[in-house]
Amino acid sequence: MTKKNAEVRTFASPLSILVAGDLTALLLFVLIGRTGSHGMPFSLLQSLPTAVPFAAGWIIASAMLRGYRSSAVSAPVKAVLSSLIICCLAVPIGLLFRSLWLWRPPGIIFALVAFPLTALFMSSWRLLFALAFGKLNRRGR
Helix, strand or coil, X not given: CCHXXXXXXXXXXXXXXXXXXXXXXXXXXXXXXXXXHCCCCCCHHHHHHHHHHHHXXXXXXXXXXXXXXXXXXXXHHHHXXXXXXXXXXXXXXXXXXXXXXXXXXXXXXXXXXXXXXXXXXXXXXXXXXXXXXXXXXHXXX
């Protein structure tokens, strides 16, 4: 198989999968928090005031800290560490954006819970990504 044929068969680039997975993991964090912890109905639309600010914070922090470079997710340990570092910037940005969107500061409990849960969701996702794409890269893909 030629390289040209291999490129045609590729569904999506690793970067687009990483970004889509990041956004999906953040949305899951919000949906599980709303439905599980707060007993709110499942609603993508009503989740936007929380999901969008955190997604924006994550994208901004990832761009600033180079979290979308292949080296940031090239190995499981690197993927987890980069996730934790990005969280240190992304969560405060997300909390700020959410406060501006809702015109009120976040509750102290929400702010305290946001970091460890975001870190858990994002580290888990990026660990899976590093494991999956590490295997693909070792196979010569």
